[in-house]
Amino acid sequence: MLEAYGIAIATLFQPLNLLVMLVAILIGLIVGIIPGIGGGTMVVILLPFIFRMPPEVALILLVSLHAVVFTSGGITSILLNMPGESFSAATLLDGFPMTKKGEGGRAIGAAVTSSMAGGIVPVFLALAMVPLVMPIIMAFGQPEMAMLVLLGISFMAALTGGSVIKGLISGAAGVLLSLVGYHFVTGVHRFSFGTTFLYDGIELIPLLLGLFGIAEIFHLVMRGETAIAQKAVVKLSGVAEGMKDVWRHKWLWFRSTIIGYIVGIIPGVGAGVATWVSYGQAKQTSKHPEKFGTGVVEGVIAPEAADNAKEAGSLLTTMALGIPGSAIMALFMAAFLMVGVEPGPGMLAEHLPLALTLLLGIALANIIGGIICLFAAPQLVRVASAHLDFLFPVILIAALIGVYVATPSPLNFVMILVFGIFGLVMRRHGYSRPALILGFVLGGLLENYSLLSIKIYGPFFLFRPISLTLLVIMILLLLYPQLKRGISGLRGRLSGT
Amino acid sequence: MTKKLAIITGVLLLAVIIVATGCPPKNEPVAPAEFYKGKSIELVSTASPGILTDLILRIMASHLSGDTGASVVVTTMTAASGMEGMNYLYKAEPDGLTLGVTSSIKFLANKVFDEPVAEYEFEEFSYIMSIGRRLTHFFVSPEGAYQTVAELQAAKDLILGATSPSGYFTLANLTVIKILGLDAQVITGFDGVSAVALAVKRGEITGYTVEVSHARIEAGLIKPIFALATERDPLMPDVPAITELVSLSSEDLALIRLWETALVNSTLFAGPPGLPEDRLAFLRDLANQWTQDEGFRKEIDAVAGEEVQTYTTGEEVNSTMLETAAGLDNFQAIFADLIAKHRA
């Protein structure tokens, strides 16, 4: 084992491999920032070139690129209210308000540090957890997945904002939107009116970019504002403050990382669960839950840690078991096959040094990528104070390109405008856009897993040990603020007497 | 002065852009090899990135670009289970500049299920090449309660899994239920074939019927019980064909033969209907050269995870698809009956 580590480190620090890693990091950081274009797009583009590369060079290129996409993906969420990666949506709930308050540098510092650390620590957990991966995956059947998704949805209550009724309407509307399209359980076409465009349902990217990015820019122009933030702190000290915030909230960061990692291990749960559950538990356990959504740094730390940590979990499952946990991991599996490495139980036995090289490569890429982002942050923050005369065309063009690259159909231009107006109306009248997105991301999944559970186990599928445990955790988390108050009150009374 | 300079710059730039973006190419009577030089070929992928069909397409794109001198742009159109891409390819201008790669099963399943959004007739495409021949097998968990056909036939309330009710795997499952007379239902809605395999391994469902995946077999997730064919798969000689395990009526035998001929999954490279003969011949000739190229075959083997042995080019692919269309017409009534019973 030690020998394998030695080979891995020596391989990683070969000049060519380091150079390839640096190039991949730069590409990954840029790709992560551009809305709608995820790491998956870049991996697809690079796949045909992989044949001509030595295996370790090809795979270092891909894992390094992919590792840093999530680090930079939070930056556009924070500065422009437009998620760079589709699952950076939770970050903008507090990230963008921080920017508007002039704390964009602090938000970026916190996001990058949290994401970077969230991508490093699981790497060291990964190898220790290899024997546990298969038992965890086997333990999480359809009912357990349904409960995990329900746990994510239950945090909708935490996202309702001012009016609970309006928040629930928003969440329910999101669930309804998620049900548009072909139903894979029965084959019925729901709400698609026989069109090819809606056959697969509404796409997440136009919904996200419209509801948040376009709606926000419309709102700012409508109000006669001239910039996103009138006063932005353009200093490294602002960024450093954010880095210190992660240390101050280290237990929150750690919990979120573990949540993201465990969710990442389980194939098919959905990346949205990791970020939303992290955000929800951050709010529920905070001393000031009422401030979430107004620009608190915990609301940035939690989802960013989970977002990056889940990828390490996903890669472990792919390498160790040959089971891709997500669409991007399916691409990685293809890449492994193309260089002659078959993922699965045999991979760790036959290619242990290579597997270690990749895992250590992820850690190193996160460190380098994180440092680049932190030093670039003060300059990036200037974007927030750019005049809207210039920012409006840039944001609109970026959104339309992002939407087209994600799904090449001109009809999505209409969708993004419609959702933009819808988002603006929701914002103006107190309806919760985060609740709608949460409902949209998790609603369809909940239906699917619930129906499969009922068909396989019958209506009492909830009464399985892990499902019941998750249900109890969900109730406890939802009631945590009340329980905490109750316990404090009891302590006070006991000490007073 | 500044204003004039700015206007002139702007107008010039616009003119350059309009010209550079390109007017539609004129139809010129040139030899195919000359025709493709410097042009842009659009290669339509109906599969999501990372799926075998898409990977094969990208290998072809690289060789096509090198051999024709054209730049090849891959357009992914996966909406409606790839039907968007197939419709687009069907209606594309038959000038040889729009080609596509798809899986044969996708074409055919839509015909069987009479999908309303499918606007193509699959036997009308201009076929260039077919790669691979992946027989369908029935899989169970290696640790599951049922390891033989006899055990399956004796059991009650079996559950077979599939992804979509309008898909090839559902059809394959229904065929197995019919032929073996199983007391079983098909549950659909799993998020991909990996999810079904995991459910089999967990013991949530009994098994499923799908084309072979060596990776999942090597990982110990699933174990093949039989091939839905009259002969064994040469790459899995230890796994019997279903005809070795049960005796079948002539109708069931004909159904099995359909599964090892028309309904075998392969990757198809094709152009829209009406492709000019000379350009079609040129492309078929290129494809033939690829099958002789060791580098090309190695790349295909690498992504397929096995040594691909079946490459069909030229007219043979066209006539196979025509025969398939004729054969499927006969079986649509049987499949419709199976589907109706399942949905009841």
Next chain:
Amino acid sequence: MKLKGSFWVALLFLALGLFGIIQSLTFGYWESMMLPLGISIIIFILAAVEVAREFKRRGEKGTAAATEATAKDSEHKAENRRLGLIFGWAAGFCLAIYLLGFYISTPLFAFAYLKWRRRSWMVAVVFAIALLAFSYLVFAVGLKVPLYKGLIFGAH
């Protein structure tokens, strides 16, 4: 007193809920009907409560609130005018992309918008060229991702 925008938004959700209920009942199988119907009923009930609350609110305000409302009305009118204009620009840009493609529409839109915002000719031209160059270099050259060419110059 005039009904506020919030009332109409709540009514829109009420209509959405009703639409969902009616459509769900046509889905045939209980599996495909269960969640859409349940969610649509929830939306309908909650939206009905919100409609009722908004309707009740319009009758509750006194004169001072009415004066304040009038002042806010003119502010809202100005905002709506700006929104109409900016939406018009966005929709026009989308239409231009649909017809002419990204590479022609992007510099045209950027130039025209900045000129409308009374920026100088040089700034408008330079910005338009910079945006075009960035899009082309990143997508066509760097990522080799084909951008939409528009109806007039090619389907893709």
